[in-house]
Amino acid sequence: MDKKNIDWANLGFGYVQTDKRFVANYKDGAWDEGTLTEDPNVVLNECAGVLQYAQTVFEGMKAYRTEDGRVVCFRPDLNASRMADSARRLEMPPFPEDRFVQAIVDTVKANIDYVPPYGSGATLYIRPYMFGSNPVIGVKPADEYQFRILTTPVGPYFKGGAKPITIKVSDFDRAAPHGTGHIKAGLNYAMSLHAIVTAHKEGFDENMYLDAATRTKVEETGGANFIFVTKDGKVVTPKSNSILPSITRRSLMVVAKDILGLEAEEREVYFDEVKDFAECGLCGTAAVISPVGKINDHGKEICFPSGMEKMEPVIQKLYDTLTGIQMGRIEGPEGWLKVIE
Numbered sequence: 240m241d242k243k244n245i246d247w248a249n250l251g252f253g254y255v256q257t258d259k260r261f262v263a264n265y266k267d268g269a270w271d272e273g274t275l276t277e278d279p280n281v282v283l284n285e286c287a288g289v290l291q292y293a294q295t296v297f298e299g300m301k302a303y304r305t306e307d308g309r310v311v312c313f314r315p316d317l318n319a320s321r322m323a324d325s326a327r328r329l330e331m332p333p334f335p336e337d338r339f340v341q342a343i344v345d346t347v348k349a350n351i352d353y354v355p356p357y358g359s360g361a362t363l364y365i366r367p368y369m370f371g372s373n374p375v376i377g378v379k380p381a382d383e384y385q386f387r388i389l390t391t392p393v394g395p396y397f398k399g400g401a402k403p404i405t406i407k408v409s410d411f412d413r414a415a416p417h418g419t420g421h422i423k424a425g426l427n428y429a430m431s432l433h434a435i436v437t438a439h440k441e442g443f444d445e446n447m448y449l450d451a452a453t454r455t456k457v458e459e460t461g462g463a464n465f466i467f468v469t470k471d472g473k474v475v476t477p478k479s480n481s482i483l484p485s486i487t488r489r490s491l492m493v494v495a496k497d498i499l500g501l502e503a504e505e506r507e508v509y510f511d512e513v514k515d516f517a518e519c520g521l522c523g524t525a526a527v528i529s530p531v532g533k534i535n536d537h538g539k540e541i542c543f544p545s546g547m548e549k550m551e552p553v554i555q556k557l558y559d560t561l562t563g564i565q566m567g568r569i570e571g572p573e574g575w576l577k578v579i580e
């Protein structure tokens with residue numbers, strides 16, 4: 240395969256078609272072997288379950304090139320188990336977790352020249368997803384499913400350094416108390432589109448969602464978990480059954496405790512106490528951590544001490560350490576890097 244002629248430094252976060260994708264089908268109660276294919280199109284019956292009742296779940300992860308030239312991905316076993324949880328909640332047959340990890344490895348290997356070089360800031364984004372594929376007209380689970388993995392190279396999330404963002408407290412809810420907020424289902428994103436378009440129109444970068452039942456506790460944004468730092472340096476992240484369990488956030492809590500020696504706590508966080516925190520960030524695979532400079536609660540502003548120009552110190556340290564582990568510069572806990580090549 241030729242080295243791809245891609246301007247890595249100027250890639251955005253968009254779809255770029257790569258050579259191969261993984262496809263497996265579930266029929267008559269079993270998953271087939273799956274295969275790598277060059278065809279990027281999915282042809283479905285007009286009445287497919289996913290088209291009628293949104294029976295679809297997904298994952299998001301990345302492959303990185305390390306300093307010493309290896310290609311790795313980060314904790315794919317956690318994506319495998321989270322996708323299985325998501326599938327079960329929507330009455331879909333989970334794709335076996337060990338086969339999920341192997342399929343990730345095979346798909347990245349088949350597109351290895353699209354893994355951006357070390358130091359470019361770009362990465363190969365990996366999107367596993369699954370959907371109900373046979374015709375369904377009465378409301379019920381599909382009988383047949385397709386599992387796919389596509390890859391697309393994505394640019395550095397922060398071009399020219401991570402600038403703090405401004406977020407608003409949303410008037411919309413993201414997840415009901417016993418709903419689907421804890422799984423990675425397309426439906427959670429479909430219903431967040433109006434809220435994010437509204438926030439953008441008003442000049443904000445993101446929404447902060449509060450718990451739907453009482454509107455007093457911090458949940459998360461549309462696609463990232465919160466991490467706060469107290470004035471005395473303790474890392475705090477909200478606990479709730481309706482938050483998506485971010486792998487980045489779970490890893491950052493381990494980094495804080497076991498590598499940086501900080502106190503780290505997952506607990507309910509009331510919106511009233513947010514003004515007392517020293518630092519605030521959003522965490523997820525895409526950005527690792529986005530620093531939050533300002534939160535707007537219906538016109539009332541909470542401004543974090545480091546302002547709108549730079550990352551705050553503890554968040555910067557967490558960011559440097561986790562990205563250092565992902566790029567192979569810092570030794571992380573055993574099993575965090577899955578070597579692909």
Ligand SMILES: *Cc1c(COP(=O)(O)O)cnc(C)c1O
Pocket residue numbers: 299423459460461462463464483484485486487488522523524525
């Ligand atoms: C995917 C996602 C995250 C981030 O999870 P990671 O595993 O860290 O990428 C956070 N919140 C929501 C709602 C998500 O869908």
